[in-house]
Amino acid sequence: MLEVGIIGGAGYTAGELIRLLLNHPKTNINFVFSTSNAGNKLYKVHQDLIGATEISFSSEINADVDVLFLCLGHGNSTAFLQKNSFSKNTKIIDLSNDFRLLDDKNFEGKEFVYGLPELNKKAIQSTNYIANPGCFATALQLAILPLASHGLLKNDVHINAVTGATGAGTSLTATTHFTWRDNNFSHYKAFNHQHLGEINQTVHQLQSDFKSEINFMPNRGDFSRGIFATTYTKCDEPLEEVIKMYEAYYKDAAFTFVTNQNLFLKQVVNTNNCFIQLEKHGEKLLITSMIDNLLKGASGQAIQNMNLMYGFQEDTGLKLKANYF
Structure with missing residues (x-):
């Protein structure tokens, strides 16, 4: 057990x-560090965990753990x-954007590998340090990786x-309150989203x-x-050649699937899957991709990545069913 x-x-x-x-057969949670919640049961904050664990947030850190996940704000x-x-x-597996770019991957003797398995699987298997990709970056890169690999992004x-x-995130802002989000839609960070650097x-x-x-x-x-x-x-x-290209690129991918069916978001919510559909409209290739931002996106x-680093079967602890109904 890790x-x-x-x-x-x-x-x-x-x-x-x-x-x-908690549901992974190879892991034991040694500590969950939090200064603001120290002493509180995990289920006091994450109320879906009622009955699942009696672990409390800790104010102490064990420096000898096998795996450390950093779920901190960007820059922290x-x-x-x-x-x-x-x-x-x-x-160490970092879920922020601190080490994703090439200029930031080397830190105090640690070299972080960009943790997109469909791109860097072999490097992930041999490293001790992972920079987990961003959520948008994951969905968008998986849409175009096969084209780039064949030099077709011209x-x-x-x-x-x-x-x-x-x-x-959980922090309230003007655009995250229910009364603002409900029956609403908007764009943000047009053409300059931070995930463009990764892509x-x-x-x-x-x-x-x-x-x-x-x-x-x-x-x-x-939603x-x-x-x-x-x-x-x-x-x-x-189109037939493009579909073959995508299917070949993702033939060994544990969670990325190419389909000819029309996609809708409920097919992937609560899973680690990415579904991709391809269409041609004249000279334009349309690629639809979708993921759960908290799972495949985080x-x-x-x-x-942890499974790959330790040689476990890639889908261990991740055989999740979509919230389809």
Whole structure:
């Protein structure tokens, strides 16, 4: 059994991570560190865990755990690791954006690997440090990885994607109150969302000569969780060849599936899956991709990375059924 520690245990991402780890056959939660909730039972904050555990939030850290998950706000993981040291055998999986970009991946002797299994599976299996991808970045990269791997992103890429309210975290803001979100819809960070850095980095990793624009319009949806993304770009390849290309690229992927059926978000909510559908409209290739932002877009992918790092079957603890009904 792996002894696991969690830093920053009160948010949506941490709540899902705790739920998954409690039901994972290879893990034991050693501590969940929180200064504001120390001494409180986990289920006092994550009320879906009533009856599932009697673990309390801790004010102490065990530096000898096997795996450490960082569920801190962006920018806070670096500060935390500067103040706290862990065993050389402790594997660290960071769910913030602190180490995702190439300029940030080296930190105090630790080299973080970008943890998108469909891109970097072999590197993930041999590292001790993972930078877990962002939620939008996961859904959008999975939509275009096969094209980039064949050098077929020769024109501008246009993306429209909508995320649920949980994507904004637990802290209340003007746009997360129920009365604002209910029966409402809006875009934000048009063309300059922070996940574009990850996406462009990955595209250039696979297709070094990519010089076009990735135009990304993120939207806030009137629902709790999930990301539904539509991506289109000019593509001269016949649809049948593109489908074969995608199926070949994802043939060994544990959670990414190509389908010819029309997609709707409930198919992936509460799972670690990504579903992809392809269509041609004249010269335009339309790629629909969708994930659960808290699972494949965060905590589920973090567990997937842990499984790969330890040589477990990739879907261990992640055989989840969608909230279809």
